[in-house]
Amino acid sequence: xxxxxxxxxxxxxxxxxxxxxxxxxxxxxxxxxxxxxxxxxxxxxxxxxxxxxxxxxxxxxxxxxxxxxxxxxxxxxxxxxxxxxxxxxxxxxxxxxxxxxxxxxxxxxxxxxxxxxxxxxxxxxxxxxxxxxxxxxxxxxxxxxxxxxxxxxxxxxxxxxxxxxxxxxxxxxxxxxxxxxxxxxxxxxxxxxxxxxxxxxxxxxxxxxxxxxxxxxxxxxxxxxxxxxxxxxxxxxxxxxxxxxxxxxxxxxxxxxxxxxxxxxxx
Numbered sequence: 001x002x003x004x005x006x007x008x009x010x011x012x013x014x015x016x017x018x019x020x021x022x023x024x025x026x027x028x029x030x031x032x033x034x035x036x037x038x039x040x041x042x043x044x045x046x047x048x049x050x051x052x053x054x055x056x057x058x059x060x061x062x063x064x065x066x067x068x069x070x071x072x073x074x075x076x077x078x079x080x081x082x083x084x085x086x087x088x089x090x091x092x093x094x095x096x097x098x099x100x101x102x103x104x105x106x107x108x109x110x111x112x113x114x115x116x117x118x119x120x121x122x123x124x125x126x127x128x129x130x131x132x133x134x135x136x137x138x139x140x141x142x143x144x145x146x147x148x149x150x151x152x153x154x155x156x157x158x159x160x161x162x163x164x165x166x167x168x169x170x171x172x173x174x175x176x177x178x179x180x181x182x183x184x185x186x187x188x189x190x191x192x193x194x195x196x197x198x199x200x201x202x203x204x205x206x207x208x209x210x211x212x213x214x215x216x217x218x219x220x221x222x223x224x225x226x227x228x229x230x231x232x233x234x235x236x237x238x239x240x241x242x243x244x245x246x247x248x249x250x251x252x253x254x255x256x257x258x259x260x261x262x263x264x265x266x267x
């Protein structure tokens with residue numbers, strides 16, 4: 001045998017074919033696994049989408065059925081977060097938004113958006129935190145004002161409201177009009193007078209001192225507790241010429257039908 005023959009290594013043709021076959025088999029298996037993963041992922045997306053939609057409709061129906069007496073309207077719910085299914089498995093929804101653009105509250109049309117955080121799924125659970133915005137137009141504001149003893153209604157301005165009143169001075173009824181700035185105060189809105197005009201019976205008496213008395217007096221309270229579920233407070237108010245937007249908040253609120261159906265009281 002020559003040196004050249006000694007350096008030559010014979011190749012087993014059968015073993016080489018087996019290795020190639022295994023490589024092809026492994027490649028096919030990898031493709032199959034990827035396809036299966038894609039199918040599973042697609043199914044999860046479908047289940048998540050359908051499940052989220054069903055959950056949103058069920059929550060909306062539950063809210064509508066739990067509205068306090070005198071309050072009615074259609075509610076839409078959006079469940080936010082990465083996976084509604086995972087949130088459901090943990091027993092709590094991270095964030096939910098409920099909208100009711102045409103809610104009827106004791107005959108007053110109200111546009112309401114509620115954002116809730118840490119919403120328990122178990123009956124009788126406690127809401128971690130909730131925020132809401134409720135907007136009413138000028139006509140609705142007048143209805144609320146009339147229920148609070150302001151028969152002339154409220155005139156809306158940029159950040160102010162104006163209303164008429166009457167006071168007795170020297171045994172005579174004296175009419176006045178007041179411009180006030182509203183302040184959110186829990187279960188009520190306080191109207192702080194910033195300007196006043198007196199109708200002094202045609203000017204026959206000097207009632208100029210009444211202006212100081214009105215401006216220096218206590219703010220006029222408008223109670224809204226009887227229009228809100230008990231435990232919900234007014235946290236902010238924005239007044240525009242044709243619209244009032246009230247911000248509400250609550251924390252640690254038990255989500256039970258009797259809770260949502262029970263409003264506060266105006267004492």
